[in-house]
Amino acid sequence: MTAVLESTVCDVVELPNRANAHLGLVDAGLRVPLADNTSCAYANFDYAASAPALRCVVDAVCAALPTYASVHRGAGLPSRLTTQRYEQARETVARFLGCADDQQVVFTRNTTDAVNLLAGCVPGDVVVLDIEHHATLLPWHQRRVVVARDNLDATFAALDEELRARPAALLAITGASNVTGEIVDIARAARLAHRHGARIFVDAAQLAPHRAIDVDRDDIDYLAISGHKLYAPFGAGALIGRSDWLDAADPYLAGGGASAAVTTDETTWHCGPARHEGGTPNVPGALALAAACEALESADREALERTERRLTERLVRGLHAINGVHPLRIWDGASAVGIVSFTVDGIAPGEVAEALSDRFGIGVRAGKFCAHPLLDRLGCSDGAVRASIGLGTDVADIDRLIGALRRVIASR
Structure with missing residues (x-):
């Protein structure tokens, strides 16, 4: 697929909390090509690898x-x-x-x-x-x-x-x-x-x-x-x-x-x-x-944390609701930042990530995340899929990922 990325990098994502309105990102407006020769707005769930730059x-x-x-x-x-x-x-x-x-x-x-x-x-x-x-x-x-x-x-x-x-x-x-x-x-x-x-x-x-x-x-x-x-x-x-x-x-x-x-x-x-x-x-x-x-x-870190927690909980609930999807955990009861990795029964992590990108314009990461001993002990010798949340993530992105994942699994 050789379609050219479309981007309007001068647009920014403005967070709803006024104290955090200065935390705009330069990747807003990015559109990505799909396998059906259309394009859509990009949904970034790969913040844990590299986050886009703040405009400031x-x-x-x-x-x-x-x-x-x-x-x-x-x-x-x-x-x-x-x-x-x-x-x-x-x-x-x-x-x-x-x-x-x-x-x-x-x-x-x-x-x-x-x-x-x-x-x-x-x-x-x-x-x-x-x-x-x-x-x-x-x-x-x-x-x-x-x-x-x-x-x-x-x-x-x-x-x-x-x-x-x-x-x-x-x-x-x-x-x-x-x-x-x-x-x-x-x-x-x-x-x-x-x-x-x-x-x-x-x-x-x-x-x-x-x-x-x-x-x-x-x-x-x-x-x-x-x-x-x-x-x-x-x-x-x-x-x-x-x-x-x-x-x-x-x-x-x-x-x-x-x-x-x-x-x-x-x-x-x-x-x-x-x-x-x-x-x-x-x-x-x-x-x-x-x-x-x-x-x-200078941001309202407590407001950012509350928003992230709600988004993460929504993502985890959505993943648990899909048959064959298994979010990963190391410890019982530990709190977490907005990073969620999971496996899908019968579908390789790379295949899931590729389908989410090519069909739905959603960017996740697949593999062992430079943590091979941990993935091996979690029973994921072939790796997992990771969705990570950042300043530009909103409820619509979470729901879009969950819906797209359901369709990827249903199409198998």
């Missing part, structure tokens, strides 16, 4: 580009302005996440990049659950995997037992599952880790777009986010963390910017964020991430 994010990047220059050490006005914006972006991200005074904000490419950076700084074993995204499961040099239990209390008990039996430097845990959306109590996890002399890292890639985070209040040592999950798809993320491990580790990228003094025999490295931001940084990405954080910080 695009505006912030465009406003900065005419005076863009390389940051730090430049004497020209564009360099000074860009440096100021870049460092202000760092402060904005820190404020959005409620960082403590002794924590740094290091700009990275995404959460995966941030975790790999942190992995080079950890002076010991890392304990991690088997349910994690590969980005939080794979990078650690000394990894001990704990199998998650059927409920959160039992899972915390298993982590407690592991940390009591053998000391660890770090407990790494997701804030919200990228497969089921289920939320872990990160403050409780931090207390558990600290009780055993370990620090905690939180993968907040899926949590941050849906829930407010306060790193200082919850006593989180390290946390990572991705801009492309947070309505700022410009190639930047961030690692937030305590300074001592970061300053003691070798630079993540050895080169210009990370080095304070260099001879042919030895190198003195910077401390602080510069130590791990070698090379020319992605300034537009950092500005985009900060603009998204600022927009969400």
Whole structure:
């Protein structure tokens, strides 16, 4: 199918709550071709993979580009302005996440990049659950995997037992599952880790777009986010963390910017964020991430959460009402953000996703979502279908997905 996408990117989706009216998305008005040679408005249920940009994010990047220059050490006005914006972006991200005074904000490419950076700084074993995204499961040099239990209390008990039996430097845990959306109590996890002399890292890639985070209040040592999950798809993320491990580790990228003094025999490295931001940084990405954080910080997060909860409940009820459709869960009774994965009896996940796209203009994701051990333990060795909700989702989208899924199944 080679039909050209139709888009009116200047239109935006405006949310009904006035306090959130500034959270317009640039993908409004997008039309997609269908297999019958017609087209329809696109229904996006793939926010958990990459969210469309907020209009204010695009505006912030465009406003900065005419005076863009390389940051730090430049004497020209564009360099000074860009440096100021870049460092202000760092402060904005820190404020959005409620960082403590002794924590740094290091700009990275995404959460995966941030975790790999942190992995080079950890002076010991890392304990991690088997349910994690590969980005939080794979990078650690000394990894001990704990199998998650059927409920959160039992899972915390298993982590407690592991940390009591053998000391660890770090407990790494997701804030919200990228497969089921289920939320872990990160403050409780931090207390558990600290009780055993370990620090905690939180993968907040899926949590941050849906829930407010306060790193200082919850006593989180390290946390990572991705801009492309947070309505700022410009190639930047961030690692937030305590300074001592970061300053003691070798630079993540050895080169210009990370080095304070260099001879042919030895190198003195910077401390602080510069130590791990070698090379020319992605300034537009950092500005985009900060603009998204600022927009969400000024929003009515409680109203957004209420709306998301209603939409998610409507989606889950609709899926349960269809014979042969099975929503996935890790734990009994856990709350969740707007991410729902499911299987369909007798139809491969990729086939379901392709039919929803080609026949109904609905975008979902199919596969194992970079969480193979979790999908395997849930009995989904062939993967599942994932529908994820974001700022542009409304009741009509939910009903459209449920109706389309019924028709896909009925046509088999």
